[in-house]
Amino acid sequence: MATNSEQHTSIPTTATYSSNGGQASQSPLAGVPQAPKDPMFGLSAAYRADTDPKKVDLGVGAYRDNNAKPWVMPVVKKADEILRQTPDLNHEYLPIAGLNEYLSASQQLVFGEDSPILKDHRVATMQTISGTGALHLGARFLHKFFPESEAKRVYVSSPPYVNHLPILHDARLETGFYPYYTPTTKSLDFENLLSTLETIPRNSIVLLHACAHNPTGVDPTQSQWRQIASVMRERHHLPFFDSAYQGFASGDLDADAWAIRHFASLDFPALLVAQSYAKNFGLYGERTGCLHVVTQEAELAGRIGSQMEKLQRVNISTPPAYGARIASTILNSPALFAEWQSDLKTMSGRIVEMRKALRSLLENGKGGEGKWKHLTEQTGMFCYTGLDPEQVRQLREQWHVYLTGDGRVSVSGLNWGNVRYVAEAFGGVTGKGGRARI
Ligand SMILES: Cc1ncc(COP(=O)(O)O)c(C=O)c1O
Structure with missing residues (x-):
């Protein structure tokens, strides 16, 4: 079994702790490096700091209702x-x-x-x-x-x-x-x-x-x-x-x-x-x-x-x-379980509706039938749009629409109040439509 002193040999002695303005730090933890920010939580912080009224959060990993608010299920x-x-x-x-x-x-x-x-x-x-x-x-x-x-x-x-x-x-x-x-x-x-x-x-x-x-x-x-x-x-x-x-x-x-x-x-x-x-x-x-x-x-x-x-x-x-x-x-509880199933349908149904709406808006715009079919073929809360990091940057900086750098959209961030604007923004950065009515 390793002794205590053997286990601790890799920790620097006081003399080697990093210095601060020429003075040696006394903390045994002085060598702790800064960790990078979690990308997801960083995206939420950037969204919150944006003061533009048109801003849209498509990074959020939690369900939002049609008013972009958290939803406590009735059940x-x-x-x-x-x-x-x-x-x-x-x-x-x-x-x-x-x-x-x-x-x-x-x-x-x-x-x-x-x-x-x-x-x-x-x-x-x-x-x-x-x-x-x-x-x-x-x-x-x-x-x-x-x-x-x-x-x-x-x-x-x-x-x-x-x-x-x-x-x-x-x-x-x-x-x-x-x-x-x-x-x-x-x-x-x-x-x-x-x-x-x-x-x-x-x-x-x-x-x-x-x-x-x-x-x-x-x-x-x-x-x-x-x-x-x-x-x-x-x-x-x-x-x-x-x-x-x-x-x-x-x-x-x-x-x-x-x-x-x-x-x-x-x-x-x-x-x-x-x-x-x-x-x-x-x-x-x-x-x-x-x-x-x-x-x-x-x-x-x-x-x-x-x-x-x-x-x-x-x-x-x-x-x-x-x-x-x-x-x-x-x-x-059989009764509550049945209510839960109905609440689940409300959430998943809204997401399916938003997928269809976004696709329809994008494809109707410039005759791009089928170009956005992946929006409705994919399932669940997330959608891989195919937008590249540069388009994601433009969406954030020019349109105030926030999604992760890999082009992933949290569909639950869409609602009837913002889907037209998001379609216009996607159309704007890809040149693939997005201005039509649904
Ligand atoms: C694929 C997958 N696994 C696991 C988790 C973990 O979620 P939680 O720890 O909140 O249950 C998530 C949350 O987004 C997820 O998407």
Whole structure:
């Protein structure tokens, strides 16, 4: 075992701390470098600082209603009221794994009520700090328990969700990419995706987006998912699903869980799901999620659960209660569950409507039929417009329209009050129309 002095040899002595105006700093932390600003949060700050009344925020990663305001779902308000009226509700710690009735309802939501996985008790589930916490717990678990080999590497989509690599690297996992997107067609790079899964080492870990891929908005079809699953099963890869948009993508909870359930039906030796309730309940700040680890035996699931509890204990000790209580109240009440489904349709329906409106405005403008068809072919909150960094810069500086440098638009930032202006702005920077009526 390393002694304390051995462990500390890389830390500089007082004499080598960086100097400040010729005076040596006394702080042992003086060498801490400035970290770059998070690009997403930087974009929001720039938008807030813009005083132009026409400004439009298409960077926001949270649902906005037709007045560009956050939307508390009516069913969430009801659950909140029910909790407030519960006389014996207290602020005690939850169990380390989380609120029991929330965990079982979350399993049913992901895998389906009749899933053999649940009947056979082959899944270990932990309540987590939303989807990010689930991804991180899963990554830490894999770092600790996935056998050492050349296959111990997590493959993420290219382009990846902005936080996937940082989370995986923080858990000290090696990473690689699988091709996902073809810019020229603005669609799935299916052949290269499949051939990469065929050629990476057997037993690799593959991080997949369950639906509504972020940032591209491009999802495989069911037939493509079947082929992906079959190659992964044959090559003994471990599927690690990121499910951040169940019910939000299509408005249908079962349709958005189709890929996970299909993989689960193929009896992979192990399968992970990081589940977030941030978007589909609008519980962003309540940090409500779950990590599920599926195995082929109940006894192994029990051992995995015990190890995940150990990881949870040192990281957050026990999870936060409020969001889980809201979600559990809705998930465990048939009446509230039905209302939730209708609220999900309201959100996803508005997004589909805005995709159609923007496309229609852009294509009608200068006879550019089909040029913006990717706007309606993609799904979920995000859309990869194909706008390049220079066009994104012009949009921000000349039109006060804010989107990420890769041309990703958060469709929920569009509404009937700004979509014409945004179409005009897109038309202005691309020369592809945008002035017609819809
Ligand atoms: C693909 C994907 N995964 C995970 C997350 C994590 O979200 P949260 O930690 O808020 O649940 C997000 C949020 O935008 C996402 O888009």
